[in-house]
Amino acid sequence: MLKAPSLQFISRCWSGFAGLIQIFFISHFLDLQTQGFYYTFISLISLQVFFELGTGQVILQFFSHEFGYVNTTSKIDIVKNNYYYNRIYSISSKILRWYSRSAILYILLLIPIGIVYFKTFQTDLLNQVVWKSPWILAVVSQGLLLAISPIYLLKESTGSVKEVVVWRFIGEFFGGIIFFICLYFDFELFSIFMLNLIKFFINLTFCKFNKHFLIEIFNTNKDLIFANHIWKTEIYPFQRKMALSWISGYLLYASIPMIIFPILGPENSGRFGMTWTILLGVNSLSMSIISVKIQSYCVLIVQKDFKKLKKEYFNDSLLSFTISFFGILFLFLLLYLCDIYNLEYKNRFLEYKLIMFLSVITLLNQIIFVQAVFVRALKDDPYVISSMIGGILQFILSSFGAYYFGLIGLIWLMLIFALIIGFPWAFYIFWNNRPWEV
Numbered sequence: 001m002l003k004a005p006s007l008q009f010i011s012r013c014w015s016g017f018a019g020l021i022q023i024f025f026i027s028h029f030l031d032l033q034t035q036g037f038y039y040t041f042i043s044l045i046s047l048q049v050f051f052e053l054g055t056g057q058v059i060l061q062f063f064s065h066e067f068g069y070v071n072t073t074s075k076i077d078i079v080k081n082n083y084y085y086n087r088i089y090s091i092s093s094k095i096l097r098w099y100s101r102s103a104i105l106y107i108l109l110l111i112p113i114g115i116v117y118f119k120t121f122q123t124d125l126l127n128q129v130v131w132k133s134p135w136i137l138a139v140v141s142q143g144l145l146l147a148i149s150p151i152y153l154l155k156e157s158t159g160s161v162k163e164v165v166v167w168r169f170i171g172e173f174f175g176g177i178i179f180f181i182c183l184y185f186d187f188e189l190f191s192i193f194m195l196n197l198i199k200f201f202i203n204l205t206f207c208k209f210n211k212h213f214l215i216e217i218f219n220t221n222k223d224l225i226f227a228n229h230i231w232k233t234e235i236y237p238f239q240r241k242m243a244l245s246w247i248s249g250y251l252l253y254a255s256i257p258m259i260i261f262p263i264l265g266p267e268n269s270g271r272f273g274m275t276w277t278i279l280l281g282v283n284s285l286s287m288s289i290i291s292v293k294i295q296s297y298c299v300l301i302v303q304k305d306f307k308k309l310k311k312e313y314f315n316d317s318l319l320s321f322t323i324s325f326f327g328i329l330f331l332f333l334l335l336y337l338c339d340i341y342n343l344e345y346k347n348r349f350l351e352y353k354l355i356m357f358l359s360v361i362t363l364l365n366q367i368i369f370v371q372a373v374f375v376r377a378l379k380d381d382p383y384v385i386s387s388m389i390g391g392i393l394q395f396i397l398s399s400f401g402a403y404y405f406g407l408i409g410l411i412w413l414m415l416i417f418a419l420i421i422g423f424p425w426a427f428y429i430f431w432n433n434r435p436w437e438v
Contacts, residue, residue, distance in 0.1 A: 018176040019281045020334075023274060025183040027348045034188055035348065036266025037118075037129050039257045039273025041192060044114050045142050046254040051106040052099075052146065054242025058235055059095060059153045060294055061379050091230050095150050103147035110139045121262030134189035141196030148203045155210060161292055171202040234379075241381035248391030252422075253280065253365075256398055260410070263402045272407065275350045279362045282327035286320040286366055290373050297377045306436035309374075313436075317370045324366045328359045354408065357415045364423045371430035382433050386425045393417065 026035055114135050156164040175198045182191035207214060256276065261269040293316065300309040332355070338346035349355065372383055394417050401409035 015172055015176075015281065015284070018172065019278065021180060022176070023278065023348070024345065025180050026274070027345045029183045029186065030188060032270055032348070033266045034129050035270035035274065036257075036261060036268070037131055038189060038192075038270070039277070040261045040266070040269050041114075041135065041138060041189065042273070042277075043254055043257040043261075044110070044117065045138060045192075046250055047110060047113070048106060048142065048146060049246045049250045049254075051102045052246070053102075053239060054244075054246040055095070055098065055102075055239055056149065056153050057246075057376070058239045058242050059150060060156060061238070061298060061376065062091075062235060091235070092154060094231060095154070099150045100147050103143045106146055107140055107143035110143075111136055114139065117258075129189075131189060134193060137190065137193035138196065141193050141200060144200045145196055145203065148200065148207070151203070151207055151210070151214070155213065156295065161295060165292065167202070167206045171199045174202060175199045238379055238381065241384040242376075244384045245381055245387040248387035251391030251395040252387075255395060256410070259395070259398050259402055260407070263399075264407060268407050271348060271350050274348055275355055275358060278331055279328070279355075279358055282324055282331065283362055283366050283369070285327060286323040287369055289316050289320045289323070290370055294373060294377065297374060301377055301435060310436040313370075313374050317367070320370055321363070321366060324363055328362065331355070331359075350407070350411075354411050357411050361415055361418045364418050368423065368426040371426065374435055375430055375433045378433075378435055380433075382429050383426065386429060390417070390422050390425070393421070 026038065030038060115132065118131060118135070152164050152168065175195045178198045179191050179195040182194045187194065253276075257269045257273040260272055293312070297309060297312065300306070300312070332352075335346055335349060335352070335355070337343075350358070375382060394414065397413040397417060398410050401411075401413040405412070
């Protein structure tokens with residue numbers, strides 16, 4: 001039987017393969033302007049982080065620690081076990097309600113924000129690209145996914161990582177198939193809605209298979225005063241820091257197509273979006289080695305097995321970096337083959353020099369991401385100040401570079417920021433907060 005990390009890696013491999021097919025279909029069935037709208041849609045939809053506020057990561061860390069205590073407590077010690085289970089179930093229903101309200105707010109606010117954005121910046125293209133209905137449907141379907149997303153997180157934190165990975169893979173697989181079919185039949189931007197809709201129904205099926213788990217959460221007697229106390233004293237302080245980090249992550253990585261779209265046009269937004277998506281996909285594939293083991297890292301911290309935790313860090317970080325490096329080499333190989341055979345797909349990407357600069361940024365970010373996972377496993381986030389300042393600074397620099405120097409200037413400033421400020425600052429934080437040295 002395959003273990004959870006292996007399944008997670010296979011799932012991410014499929015996502016990477018599906019991403020390549022997706023790029024082929026987008027390049028073939030969408031014109032360059034619609035491609036720009038597509039990646040700007042994705043950039044705006046990612047504003048979800050302002051509504052989720054890092055709660056998903058907080059949930060995973062919090063419950064992983066709680067179940068870690070349950071696993072290390074003697075089964076005979078019923079009092080202690082009941083205490084930890086009471087904490088778990090008291091806060092679970094509160095989290096589900098919190099996500100539902102966030103999803104409603106997300107839908108109600110993001111739909112008008114997107115409409116105003118596109119009408120303000122690209123009025124000359126509004127009659128050439130069908131965008132308003134796809135935008136509304138994409139936001140609604142993304143909101144539904146947001147509302148149901150904590151179910152996966154709660155199950156994963158209980159140790160059911162393998163089950164969660166399998167169901168997420170099913171969602172990615174069938175969602176990707178439907179997305180390709182929709183592009184083939186000229187659904188264009190409506191394909192985003194169809195992808196999300198399939199994922200939502202698969203998530204509902206997952207809930208049906210775990211109905212006893214959900215019933216237990218809702219029916220268990222919960223102390224609301226106790227739940228509010230846990231939220232205010234343990235979850236909220238960490239969530240506040242994670243929220244700022246996630247918002248900073250949006251400013252650093254997901255906001256750039258939205259910056260390029262009004263300044264340099266949808267064509268450049270589309271080229272950058274496609275290139276950046278591939279590189280982030282490589283990063284995501286490499287991080288699958290790490291993300292699936294967050295729960296086990298938390299348990300090692302609870303057990304104070306820091307020697308093993310340190311060994312896990314060096315082994316997993318080396319493997320993760322290796323995957324990123326060879327993934328980037330594979331991207332360059334594909335683009336080189338497109339050049340040799342004069343394939344049109346190469347024109348949908350940035351030029352080689354700019355891709356190389358973005359690749360360096362990707363590898364530096366990969367190192368930072370791995371280090372941050374281990375530090376945040378302590379249920380704290382010392383990266384919050386650096387992330388916030390870095391996110392705001394890069395957003396300003398990217399806007400400045402795009403406006404005055406074009407796409408080359410934007411990417412140059414991104415690279416300079418990563419080399420001089422972003423990576424050195426993040427490494428300094430990691431070195432002073434290594435879990436095995438705290």
